[in-house]
Amino acid sequence: MVHRPGLRSHEAGSVTEADVDAEVTVVGWVQRRRDHGGIAFLDVRDGSGVVQVVADPDEHPGVGDLKMEYCIRVEGVVRLRPTGTENPDLPTGMVEIGAGEIEVLAPAKTLPFMIDDRSEVDELTRLRYRYLDLRRPKMAENLRARSKATSAIRRTLDDLGFLEVETPTLVNSTPEGARDMLVPSRLRQGEFYALPQSPQLFKQLLMVSGVERYFQIARCYRDEDFRADRQLEFTQLDLEGAFWDRDDVLATIEEVLMAVARDIRGVDVELPFKRITWQEAMDRYGSDKPDIRFGMEIVDLSDAVAGSEFGVFAGAIESGGTVRGINAGSQDWPRSRADNMTERAKELGAKGLVWMVVEDDGQLRSPVAKFLSAQEQSEIKGLLGGQPGDVLLISADTWKTAVTVLGGLRLDLGRPSGHDELAFLWVVDFPLFEEEDDGSITFSHHPFTSPASLDEMRENPEQALSKAYDVVLNGVELGSGSIRIHDPDVQRQVFEILGIDAETANRRFGWFLEALEYGTPPHGGFAFGIDRLVMILQGEASIREVIPFPKTQTGLDPMTEAPTWVDDTQLRELGIDLTADSKLRRDGADAGEES
């Protein structure tokens, strides 16, 4: 099947010197009009690029009416631009089209904002007119990149013999993990579906079903607060393989990610990706998703200050905590900056922050210097490699808080702003469980993750490792996976450790436990966020830039104004009553719209 040209003979961006003297028809939007009175230039843009059309106003008296973003069709003859007027910045810059016939296919209203990459427009306005925003070259390129990503994923997995299988998007709600997006049932009043947070259990069922290699480009939903890299709905590559162990999963994901990076960036990522254990990631970078594009690693200073007279240091160590530091390098360090960093440290959970500046003479300038012996100061400086001008930041706290705080400050102070470099990283050997604030135990990945060792899980669950792994790109968690539990008895034990008693487990997951009873192959898989991946590959700071129609931080689509109120008839069918407060606001909003 060939590409059908439709109304055009040539794509605007593909007209070249080879087409000189050819009669061509191009269609597209008027990017710019430069009207010199006796001659007028039109930049005509379609999906492929821009070509210059030259019109004589005597022959085309209407050319002056062609405003920006008018949709037009131009017939004409391709010719070389006169010497000296070529535009080397444009792929079509050697040629132009001498206009024969110009037809307005559709006029355009005055634009709410300029369709170019130069103007920075408020995001609310962009989203209200997203269809215009998507015409901007950068956004059009982001759409294409996204398509390339899914295409590379499908091609790679198809080659590897994977089956693309769709799983339901109306599923059971589960109270664990993220808040579910709920959908009320009409046929079963009072009951609710949930939109899936991931196809987790269905893909495991597919392993039981004999689908040995499954994938799906799956829309997933989590009803949690927004961030620059979080929306209510997002798209994941979800995959699973039977008779697999960890390295089979990692190698497959590496193949996929390499293919996507190659298709979008044109670079070959080095395989295999680096690997780091969770413990090492936390110790060195204070994060389970380290950005390894820069150093500024966390250093353990506990031994150097164990006997210190400085109560903050000594106290932390005596109570089982630790003292850690980073060398933030050469920084301007006025009092205000120091205060800001201290505030930030507190925001990240610290009680305070010790800062030191290495002076030209090697002395440490710090509010706490007077509490530290010369030897302690010297050891701190030595361990952190402090050179004159360097700022040293030290946190004394529990291990978790100390490394997390320094990890956060490290990102604030050292993280590269762009995404030119692609630093993929596997984080492996995650803990199986983690402790909640109330002391209870919860899973760190999800409750279907296989423990690394059954004995360890039973005897020492707090320390037990899991067969879970994350892939990280430039400090962003792209996704995670694990080898799953395929033995129903092990699964029941994990539920029990999590405080889910047998009766509850059977009620909620009995159907799944039963499925595991029928010869379930060992299996494992992975899921990564396509939005986040494309965001980084495109050098964007927010996933909204690579999602065609995203929502604002309060879950609003400014264009369609979703979500909207529904009337009582609809609610009655669903057996749902609004609270008095919601009703008031709804009826107030309705009245407001009518007036």
Added chain:
RNA sequence: GGGAGCGUAGAACAGUCUGGAGUGUUCGCCGGCCUGUCAAGCCGGAGGUCGCGGGUUCAAAUCCCGUCGUUCCCGCCA
């Protein structure tokens, strides 16, 4: 749930700290001129509920309180 920033013409901003007539810049829009531009240029013009409500004041875009919207962050996100 909490913290911070922002909200002034169709767009992006300056003006707000230190109150004094809606004062200004760039782009767009309207009209005119212009035969080689490519973010064309030149001349002229229109366009404002300073988010909204309240307060202080002789006087509020500016100060105070509240509220709405938006962005970023903390919590949250298996």
